[in-house]
Amino acid sequence: MPLPDVAPVSARALLRGAAAVLMPALAYWLAARVGMVFLIERAGVSLLWPAAGVALALACRFGPLAAAGAALGALGAHLESGHDLPASVAVAIGMGLAPWLGAELIARARVRFALDRPSDVLGFLLAGALPSSVASSLFGAGVLWLAGIARWPGFPSLWWLCWIADLMGILLLAPALLVSRPRGLGRRGWLEAGVIAVLTLLAAVVVYGEWLPPDAMLGRPLSYLIFPLVIWAAMRLGPALTVWLLLFHAAIAAGFTAMDSGPFAHGALSQELLALHAHLAMVSLTGLLLAASIAGRRQAEERARAYLDELAHAGRVSAMGEMAAGLAHELNQPLCAIATYAQAARRLAGDDTDPTLVRALERLDDNARRAGGIIRQMRNFVRGGEPESERVATNTLVREGLALTAAAVRQGGVALRLHLDPDVPDVRVATVQIHQVLVNLVRNAVEALAAVPEARRRLEVITARRADARVEVTVTDTGPGIPARLRDALFEPFVSGGGEGMGLGLSVSRSIIRHHGGELRFEDRPGGGCRFSFDLPAAGGRESDG
Amino acid sequence: MAEENAVPTVFVVDDDPDVRDALAMLLTAAGRPVETWPSADDFLAGCAPERRGCLILDVRLPGMNGLTAQQALASRGYTLPVIFISGHGDIPMAVRAVSAGALDFLEKPFSDTAVLDCVDRALAEDEHRRGERERILGIERRLARLTPREREVMDRLVEGKVNKIVARELDCSTRTVEIHRARVLHKMGVANVSQLVRYVLGHPDYPGAAAPAEEEESGG
Structure with a gap:
């Protein structure tokens, strides 16, 4: 008997559906009541129509049912203001279609209502506010005109008033209803928000509530205080x-x-309100775009900082891996000797030896091999944290890597030149790791270049496709070069040129490049300085862009 | 040299003197003759390719690393089975070493049973390889003793042809073929043709009937 089970569920769904329509209807109707304040009696149109903004916001958030609700609300509002049923129904259809259209276009334009990118603000304005307001105003003005409700000299100017009213309703209300809640503001942020709100209230009341001496002519100039x-x-x-x-x-x-x-x-309501609209529209555009640009830049900065952190972390992990590998090798040799000596001793001792000695030798062997096992585990653990590789355009990879050191290069007074071969193939790498290699090489170069006069501090980075279809990246500096005492052990761990580092940079870098199937090499630059180059296998198949 | 070669020897190549010494001690205690070398170059310079035994080779060696040493050995005619040992035994390197012909791969530190098992397998493998080589050389030695005419007759017999057909193909009498046949069986050390077929085809690349014809032309 499945039917009785289904019935209560569908009743609840029905109720939910009704709420999804009726709540927006109520909201629209309330907004329409507010809009009536700005009604021009003669034309039968309002000069500011917040209901358009409410309808668009609800349609964006809750979908087509909310648009239908807006239509219902519009029907109620128009019947209430004494329009006949056919005209009211016609207007109501338009008031449902317009927000639905706007919401649909906004979704297609992939606008994110964090509104933290200028493109989202423009997307909202061009894909949402503009089409939706044009549609609703055409319906509204058209029906009023055709039904003879509007006593107005011409349709174009009637439509124009309608459009401005709807557009302003959307521009002022929809973003406020749709925008994502503020994040990470903190107590100081909210305090600051409170101060700004109070100042805004003061400024607005002083200017618009005419708390100023009327003959001072300060009203309009002071209205710019809001900026x-x-x-x-x-x-x-x-x-x-x-x-x-x-x-x-x-x-x-x-x-x-x-x-x-x-x-x-103090003038004709229509003229004065239009002037106010222009003023408010400018303030809004400024605020929306500025906030979006700043938020966008702040996010980019945060991402860059997070990436630097990740890079530093990857650097520490690599250094740990390098140490683990070095330790594993160095410790494994004596451990192997210990275990093998113990095994040999056990055999040489023969069967008629003191059983305690035999046991001691066996335990010696077991423990040496247990230590070897621990080292192996440690090495595997460090290896396990390696990032995955992805296909990237070599030049993009190099540019990104260099961007990470741009500040150091600038502060070091170093002239950087790039020769990026446009035909260089893509590579398949763990991006963070190759960035780390580039950062290491460039930092070393900048450190070395500090020893020569600023005019001679040059750094050159080259990408090239090699004859064997591999990619080669070269970093050349005009510094003093590598001292003879370091030359042979340059890539060994803990060998440092006296800079800040632990001397793991080149060792880690070489491990990374080798792990990617390439080699990191060093040679003297003719005329003084060093040249480090590494090669990587080209990723086969299709070229990626960039 | 011949006396030295009578006993199969375990050759240990590792740069760490203690590892070398310990391995030598262990293997000696277990009754396997051992020689140790500090590097692949020293081994190549000091040990003749025909020595019997097996080679324990460290993957990570100064100068020539284990994998290149493996190639150098092969190119210089060393056929010793190779057991790799490594403190850096990772899977890819083990795969590469074994696919390049290494017999086994041990990670340091290892157990004596693992080492001895490996060594015994390697020594058996060396015996087997040498036996095979001996057998094949024997076949070749016997083949070399045939005259070109006898070789022609033998190739046809191996193909399964009867005396009459062979006589017709070689344009001679059946009697002559019978004489050649008796000589072939004698020189190849077999009693009859079916033994001959088994014996000769035991050579991995026994040259077919076409090859001796060319030999005859060039050989005069």
Whole structure:
């Protein structure tokens, strides 16, 4: 009997579906009530239509059912304001279609509502706000015009008013409703947000509430006070709080203006509100784009810092691996000798020897081999942490590696020249590790170059395709070269040229390159300096771009 | 040299004197004659290729490493079975060593039973390889004693042809073929043709019927 089981579930689903439609309907209806404040009686249209923004935001967040809800809300609002049923239904269809269209386009444009990239802000404006407002205003103005509700001289200007109203409703409300919650702000951040909010409230009330002497003519000039406040928020608090601040300010400004107060009041409502709209639109665009750019750059910086950390970690892991391998070899030899001597002694002792001596020799052997096993495990453990390799364009790899040392190169007063062969094949490598090799080579070079006058500090990095289809990367400096005492042991661990390092850099680098199937070599540069070069096998198959 | 070669010897090549000494002590205690060498170069310079025994070779050696030493040995005619030992015994290196012809791979430190098992297997392998080589050389020596005509007759007999056919092909009398046949069987040390076939085909690349014809032309 499956049917009775299904019935309660579908009832609940039905209820949920009804809520998904009715809640947006209610929201739309409330927003429409707010919009009525800006109604031009004669035209039957409002000059600011927050409901358009609410509908788009709900459609973006909850999908087509919410758009249907918006249509329902619109129907209610229009019937309430005395329009006849056919006109109300026609308008309602438009008010449902417009947010649905905007939401669909926004999803296609892959806009992320963290709004932390300028492309997301532009995507929201061009794919969401613009089409949605055009659609809803065409429907709204069209129906009002055709049904003869609007007593207005011409359709174009009627549509224009409608469009501005919808666009502003979307621009001011939708981002505030959609933007992701602020992250990692901390107590100081919220305190700062509070200060900005209070200052904004003050500025807005002073300007729009006309707390200024009327003959001072300060209203319009002071309305620009909001710019520094928005810029402050954008730079310090991230997109979410900036967007909320913009809405907060706009609400105060629009509210006072509708009550015929403030620098944008006192004329015909339509003209003055349009001027206010232009003002608010500029503030909003500035705030949105600035916040997005700054957040984007901050993220890039964070990523770069995280990568540097990872690189440093990988460096420590490699150094550990190098030490483990060195230790394993050095310890294994004596351990092997101990175990084998014990085994030989056990045999030489023969069967009629003191059993305690035999046992001692056996334990000696066992323990030496146990120590060998521990070393093996340690080495395998260190090896296990190695990153996976991926196919990358060689020149990109080198450029990224050099970007990591750009600061050191600049501070060292070194002139860097790149010769990147455009035909160099791709390689399949653990990117972090090759970056580490490049960083090691460049840091060594920069350290060495400090010993020569600044005019002669040159560093050259070359990529090339070798005749045997391998990739070769060369790092050449014009420093003093490698001292003779280090020459033979250059790649051995713990051999240092007296710099800051432990002397593991070149040893680790050579291990990394060898692990990738290549070799790291050193030669003198003719005319003084060193040349380090490494080769890597080309990744077969298709070339990647970049 | 001949006396020295009578006993199969375990040759140990490792750069660590203690490892060398310990291995020599262990193998001697277990009754296997041992010689030790500090490097592959020393071994190549001091040990003749025909010596019997097996080779224990460290993978990581100064100068010539174990894997290149393996190649150098092969190119200079050493046929000693090789057991690699390594403190850095990782799987890829073991695979490379064994696929390049090494008999076994031991990771340091090892147990005496593992070493002795390996050594015994390697010595048996050496015996076997030498036996095979002896056998093949024997066949070749006997083949070399045949006259070109006898070789022609033998090749046809090995192909399974009867005297009459052979006589027709070689344009001579059946009687002549019978005489050649008796001489072939005698020189090859076998009693009859079926023994001859088994014996001669025991050579891994016994030259077919075409080869002796060419030999005859060039040999006059």
